[in-house]
Amino acid sequence: MAAPLNFNSPKNLLVFEQSSFSNEKSRHKTVIGDHYFNCAVEVCSPNVAQIPTTVTASLSPSSYYIVRNLPLSRLIDKEFIEAFVRNGAFYAVSLNTRIDVANSVAVLPTGKLVLSVDKDMYETLGLEGRRSIFSQTRERKFVIEVELTKPSFTPGKKNYERTKWCFSERLNLRFDFVFTWVPHDKSICSSSVGKYFSGMGLSVSSCRAQMMSNTMKDVCVPDLLALNILENSQDLFEWLGAVSCYIDSEEEASNDFVSMYTTPSPCNICTQLTHAKWQGFFTPEAIAMVIDEIRLYLKTPDHPPWASVTVHGYADSPVSWRGKEHGYHQGGENIYTYIVFPNDNYWLYMAVGSHDVCP
Amino acid sequence: MAAFSDLNILHMENVSTKEKLLMAIKLGYEVVAINNYVENVLVKDDKGKSKKEPSKVVEIPAPVKVHLTERDIGDLKVKGASLKQLSRFTTVLSDPGQWRRMQEDDIQAYDLLAVQPTTEKLFHMACTAIEIDIITFNIGDKLTYYLKPAPVSKAIERGVHFEIVYSEGFHSSSRRTFIANALRIMHVTHGKNVIISSGAREAMDVRGPYDVANLGLLIGLQEPQSKDAISTNSRACVLHANTRHSVKSVISVRSSSELKAEDQWTVEACRKEASEESGDDSSESAAEEADSSFDAARPESKRRRMDGV
Numbered sequence: 316m317a318a319p320l321n322f323n324s325p326k327n328l329l330v331f332e333q334s335s336f337s338n339e340k341s342r343h344k345t346v347i348g349d350h351y352f353n354c355a356v357e358v359c360s361p362n363v364a365q366i367p368t369t370v371t372a373s374l375s376p377s378s379y380y381i382v383r384n385l386p387l388s389r390l391i392d393k394e395f396i397e398a399f400v401r402n403g404a405f406y407a408v409s410l411n412t413r414i415d416v417a418n419s420v421a422v423l424p425t426g427k428l429v430l431s432v433d434k435d436m437y438e439t440l441g442l443e444g445r446r447s448i449f450s451q452t453r454e455r456k457f458v459i460e461v462e463l464t465k466p467s468f469t470p471g472k473k474n475y476e477r478t479k480w481c482f483s484e485r486l487n488l489r490f491d492f493v494f495t496w497v498p499h500d501k502s503i504c505s506s507s508v509g510k511y512f513s514g515m516g517l518s519v520s521s522c523r524a525q526m527m528s529n530t531m532k533d534v535c536v537p538d539l540l541a542l543n544i545l546e547n548s549q550d551l552f553e554w555l556g557a558v559s560c561y562i563d564s565e566e567e568a569s570n571d572f573v574s575m576y577t578t579p580s581p582c583n584i585c586t587q588l589t590h591a592k593w594q595g596f597f598t599p600e601a602i603a604m605v606i607d608e609i610r611l612y613l614k615t616p617d618h619p620p621w622a623s624v625t626v627h628g629y630a631d632s633p634v635s636w637r638g639k640e641h642g643y644h645q646g647g648e649n650i651y652t653y654i655v656f657p658n659d660n661y662w663l664y665m666a667v668g669s670h671d672v673c674p
Numbered sequence: 675m676a677a678f679s680d681l682n683i684l685h686m687e688n689v690s691t692k693e694k695l696l697m698a699i700k701l702g703y704e705v706v707a708i709n710n711y712v713e714n715v716l717v718k719d720d721k722g723k724s725k726k727e728p729s730k731v732v733e734i735p736a737p738v739k740v741h742l743t744e745r746d747i748g749d750l751k752v753k754g755a756s757l758k759q760l761s762r763f764t765t766v767l768s769d770p771g772q773w774r775r776m777q778e779d780d781i782q783a784y785d786l787l788a789v790q791p792t793t794e795k796l797f798h799m800a801c802t803a804i805e806i807d808i809i810t811f812n813i814g815d816k817l818t819y820y821l822k823p824a825p826v827s828k829a830i831e832r833g834v835h836f837e838i839v840y841s842e843g844f845h846s847s848s849r850r851t852f853i854a855n856a857l858r859i860m861h862v863t864h865g866k867n868v869i870i871s872s873g874a875r876e877a878m879d880v881r882g883p884y885d886v887a888n889l890g891l892l893i894g895l896q897e898p899q900s901k902d903a904i905s906t907n908s909r910a911c912v913l914h915a916n917t918r919h920s921v922k923s924v925i926s927v928r929s930s931s932e933l934k935a936e937d938q939w940t941v942e943a944c945r946k947e948a949s950e951e952s953g954d955d956s957s958e959s960a961a962e963e964a965d966s967s968f969d970a971a972r973p974e975s976k977r978r979r980m981d982g983v
Contacts, residue, residue, distance in 0.1 A: 413702075416677050416704070452898065453902075514717070645884055
């Protein structure tokens with residue numbers, strides 16, 4: 316009676332690239348720089364007892380701020396735009412908002428305010444936007460973009476006044492935001508945005524990245540030099556995921572009830588494998604610094620054969636790479652991983668879920 | 675997309691409903707309907723008596739609302755969102771006369787009305803004629819009648835929703851019939867106007883929204899439809915229920931003091947307009963502070979379009 320069912324897994328995408336940092340055409344800088352909202356960084360390396368302090372030093376002090384109940388109209392104040400959005404990279408993404416059921420807002424460092432709103436909100440808000448590319452068949456989500464740094468976006472102009480009215484009078488939209496600011500002028504302290512918001516009577520809290528580290532002894536590690544990466548790239552990515560979830564992938568675990576996962580071959584027994592994870596809110600600049608520190612570290616004597624850096628993007632952010640639209644279907648992953656070798660070569664993975672554009 | 679909703683949390687005498695609600699909150703649901711199930715709303719007297727004698731009145735339980743503290747809803751991942759509790763009344767439709775009983779105030783006090791027809795004729799009636807929101811099935815048992823496409827398409831046009839209760843699929847005895855029945859419903863509705871709900875007898879029967887959406891694939895829904903079945907369609911169903919309490923499902927009247935602060939200007943605007951029309955006789959029009967523009971739903975024929983989000 317019923318049509319035959321086919322159970323395809325939800326559409327997802329894994330992009331693999333290999334190149335070298337010294338290659339002029341290598342796009343590693345844009346991949347890092349265009350991924351604005353990063354919520355976790357993982358570093359993994361074999362044959363080291365602990366993650367080098369230079370890497371820890373570049374991530375741990377990165378502080379970020381959480382502001383509660385920030386009215387959206389505050390973000391389009393001319394004073395705010397002139398002081399912070401124009402004079403630095405302001406990264407902000409709404410917190411505790413699920414993009415697939417409700418609304419999500421982000422301010423990109425390019426000076427763009429992006430709102431991903433549902434149909435109800437879109438129709439009551441009254442700002443012009445476009446339909447989300449992930450809901451073409453049925454109207455579910457809409458994307459509204461406001462260019463904050465455009466010269467015409469200024470008090471007195473029609474568009475500005477309209478936006479201001481929509482955000483403050485039409486619907487008094489308030490969100491919790493996690494934000495950070497990197498000023499162009501290094502002499503200015505990045506905490507001044509927090510001061511600016513708390514001066515308005517908003518509750519602003521400063522947070523620091525939290526680190527978790529784990530060293531596994533005598534574990535099976537794939538031999539990356541002997542691995543045919545073009546054929547087994549997925550297996551290696553899966554193994555990195557297993558390491559970050561602390562899955563027991565020893566040979567005897569293959570009969571286990573919970574997980575039958577084993578390390579892909581060829582593999583060697585390594586005396587130790589160190590894995591560290593930072594959670595917080597990281598700017599692309601901080602990630603680029605980590606990669607540079609890892610490259611330097613791999614050039615020191617007694618260096619490990621490779622090190623991997625995995626960066627997780629916010630699952631509920633309205634954008635992923637280069638301001639392209641991002642959504643959440645069964646999962647909202649937007650992850651990239653660099654596997655760095657001592658000779659400056661790197662392997663790059665970029666993984667996105669079904670509601671995302673190819674990075 | 676709308677918030678995730680579970681429109682069937684069964685209220686039972688001996689099992690804590692609060693526990694089930696807390697589980698639903700923990701899993702990320704924001705709209706929950708507490709279901710009062712009454713097997714039969716009409717109990718006929720013994721056979722010997724004449725038909726003219728009134729049938730015994732069945733006591734209908736009042737809608738249940740569970741009091742939740744601030745701490746209980748703290749688990750809701752979305753800040754600022756509070757759990758929306760609805761009440762739902764479900765009965766088995768085995769006699770056309772039951773509909774008259776259901777129109778009385780004690781049953782109409784519920785937010786959502788659902789029926790479980792037992793014969794093809796009553797199914798036809800539920801789909802095409804009577805003002806209900808949900809048609810449900812005893813999905814664990816074999817369906818005794820054939821689901822015809824004509825009444826189903828009429829029901830879809832009217833905005834009536836078909837319910838699939840997934841907790842029946844957990845028991846090994848009813849799993850086969852659950853899948854068979856669910857596939858039959860899918861076959862005839864093509865996934866339109868289908869809601870998936872838990873029908874939870876105990877807290878362990880509730881599953882997370884993404885898991886339920888995944889289960890929807892098993893019973894033949896496509897991926898976006900599957901997520902709609904627990905979010906958008908449920909929302910449309912609740913909106914459909916709201917129209918039942920309005921005049922011809924077009925106008926509803928409420929006090930202007932209930933309006934939100936940001937909508938208060940509409941009252942002023944209406945008043946101004948009315949005074950302009952009737953010259954200087956403004957005192958009379960000001961007395962009627964009815965705001966109809968905000969709760970306006972559309973007539974029956976347009977209702978489906980309104981429900982589709």
